[in-house]
Amino acid sequence: MPVNGTVTEYHLLFTSTGIPESVVVGEPTGASASQPAPVLILFHSYYEDPTALETRTSFFDEAMARGWFVIAPLGANIANFGIDYAQQNTEDALEFVWANFGSCIDQERVYGVGFSMGGGWASSYAARHVGLGDIRMAAQLIHTGTLSLTDLSHRSRHRPLFLPAGNGVLRVADFDSPVLFGPDIDPERAFRMRQSSSLHVDWTDTGFESFWIPSLPNPDNINDAQSLAWNLRHTYQAYTWATDDKSAPLGVLATQTEITRDYLLGTVGQVPAAPLTPCLVPQPAPTVCPDNHCWGFLCEDEVLDWLALHTLQPIDPTVTQELRMDADRQWHAFMVQRTGPLALARMRYAADPVTQELQIEDLFKVASLEFQPADLGLDSAPAAGEELFVRTQAAAGSTLPQLRLTGLGSQPALAEIEFDLPGGTTSTVAASTTWDAAASTLTVTPEAGSTVGPATFNRLRLVF
Numbered sequence: 227m228p229v230n231g232t233v234t235e236y237h238l239l240f241t242s243t244g245i246p247e248s249v250v251v252g253e254p255t256g257a258s259a260s261q262p263a264p265v266l267i268l269f270h271s272y273y274e275d276p277t278a279l280e281t282r283t284s285f286f287d288e289a290m291a292r293g294w295f296v297i298a299p300l301g302a303n304i305a306n307f308g309i310d311y312a313q314q315n316t317e318d319a320l321e322f323v324w325a326n327f328g329s330c331i332d333q334e335r336v337y338g339v340g341f342s343m344g345g346g347w348a349s350s351y352a353a354r355h356v357g358l359g360d361i362r363m364a365a366q367l368i369h370t371g372t373l374s375l376t377d378l379s380h381r382s383r384h385r386p387l388f389l390p391a392g393n394g395v396l397r398v399a400d401f402d403s404p405v406l407f408g409p410d411i412d413p414e415r416a417f418r419m420r421q422s423s424s425l426h427v428d429w430t431d432t433g434f435e436s437f438w439i440p441s442l443p444n445p446d447n448i449n450d451a452q453s454l455a456w457n458l459r460h461t462y463q464a465y466t467w468a469t470d471d472k473s474a475p476l477g478v479l480a481t482q483t484e485i486t487r488d489y490l491l492g493t494v495g496q497v498p499a500a501p502l503t504p505c506l507v508p509q510p511a512p513t514v515c516p517d518n519h520c521w522g523f524l525c526e527d528e529v530l531d532w533l534a535l536h537t538l539q540p541i542d543p544t545v546t547q548e549l550r551m552d553a554d555r556q557w558h559a560f561m562v563q564r565t566g567p568l569a570l571a572r573m574r575y576a577a578d579p580v581t582q583e584l585q586i587e588d589l590f591k592v593a594s595l596e597f598q599p600a601d602l603g604l605d606s607a608p609a610a611g612e613e614l615f616v617r618t619q620a621a622a623g624s625t626l627p628q629l630r631l632t633g634l635g636s637q638p639a640l641a642e643i644e645f646d647l648p649g650g651t652t653s654t655v656a657a658s659t660t661w662d663a664a665a666s667t668l669t670v671t672p673e674a675g676s677t678v679g680p681a682t683f684n685r686l687r688l689v690f
Contacts, residue, residue, distance in 0.1 A: 345371020
C-alpha cells in the first residue's frame with residue numbers, strides 16, 4: 227500500500243453497457259481544489275486484473291509520491307482489446323472518478339500509460355475522445371501495443387498469437403470469441419476492429435506466411451481513411467518496446483508500435499513530444515516476462531518525468547484539422563451524426579476568423595453536423611449586414627450533411643447557397659432553413675443538386 231495516499235477498488239454495478247465495471251483509484255495525500263493534481267491512467271495488459279498493477283509496476287507508488295492520482299480501469303473484462311463496450315465502461319469509470327474527485331484533478335495534465343493490449347486500448351481510447359467536453363489525454367506512453375487489430379487477427383489465422391497474461395502464462399488471443407469480435411461472417415466485426423485500433427493496416431497475404439516465420443506489418447499498407455490515429459495529432463505520444471521484443475514471436479507488436487510512431491510524426495503531422503530515451507531495465511526473469519514482453523522493461527520514474535513535461539494542447543480550428551469518426555458524438559467542436567451505425571466517417575476543416583468562413587472538406591458518411599461558430603473562432607453574433615460563410619465539400623461517393631448552427635445571436639436576414647452544376651458552372655438559390663428562436667439554432671438542408679462527386683460543394687452565405 228503506498229504511503230502517500232490510499233488505494234481503493236470501486237465496483238460500478240450500473241453502467242451504460244449493463245456490464246459491471248471496476249476501477250482502482252489511488253488518491254494522493256493532500257490533493258485539493260486549490261492544488262489540483264495530475265492524473266495517471268493505467269491500461270492493463272491481456273488477462274491482467276487492474277489490481278495487479280499495484281505490485282507488477284511501481285506506478286502507483288511513484289506517481290502518488292508525486293501527488294498524482296492514479297486510475298486503473300477494468301474495461302469490462304480482463305481480455306477486452308479496447309472493444310466498444312470496454313471503451314464505454316472506461317468512460318463510465320473515468321466519469322465516476324471525475325464526479326468524486328474532479329475538483330482536485332488538473333484537467334490539463336491527464337496522462338495515460340498502456341502495455342500490450344492496454345497500449346492498443348489506451349491509444350484508441352484517446353483517439354475516440356477528442357471532443358470539447360471529453361476527458362482528453364495530454365500525453366501517453368504506449369509500450370509494445372496492439373495498435374492494429376485487423377492486422378493481428380489476420381495473422382492469427384496463420385500463426386496463433388500467444389500473449390503473456392498477467393500471471394506470466396501464455397494465452398491465445400481469441401479475436402473470434404463471441405464476447406469480442408465474433409467470427410469473420412459477423413458484419414460488424416471489421417468495423418468494431420477498426421474502432422478498437424488507432425492504426426488500420428490492410429492485410430496483404432504475401433504467400434510467405436508460415437507458422438514459424440511470420441512477416442511483419444508493412445507501413446505501405448496503412449489505410450489513411452480508416453485510421454483513428456489522425457485524431458491523436460494533439461496528444462503527445464511516446465512509444466517504447468524492448469530491444470529483444472522485435473526478434474521474439476511478438477515482434478509484430480513492436481513493429482506495429484514503431485510504424486504507428488512514424489506515421490503520426492510523418493503523415494499525420496503530430497506535434498513532436500519531448501524526447502524520451504527509454505530506460506529499459508535489465509532482462510527480467512523469463513518466468514515473469516515470457517517472450518521478452520512485460521511491464522518489467524519500463525523505468526516508471528523516467529516515464530513519469532516524461533509525462534510531467536506535457537500539458538494538454540489546444541485544438542486550433544484556424545489550422546487545418548482532420549478527423550476520423552466512428553460514433554455519433556462530439557468530435558472537436560462538432561456534434562456528428564453519421565449515415566449509419568457501421569459508418570467510419572471523416573472530414574477535414576479549418577476556420578478563418580478574418581473572412582468569417584468555415585471550410586469543411588472530404589466529408590464522408592456524415593449525415594449532420596452541429597456546431598457553435600464561437601467554438602471555431604467565428605462570430606456567433608455578427609452586426610447587421612455582416613456575413614458568415616460555411617463551405618462544405620463531399621468526398622467521392624458521399625453526400626453533404628445537414629448543418630445546425632447553434633448559439634447564434636439572431637436569425638440571419640438572408641441565407642443562400644451556391645452550388646455546383648454539371649459543366650463546371652455554379653448556381654445560387656435561397657437556402658432551405660429552419661430557425662429555432664428558443665435554441666438560437668439555424669438548421670440548413672444541403673442543396674440536392676450538389677451532392678454527387680468529389681468536386682461538388684455547397685457554400686452557405688448568411689447575412690445578418
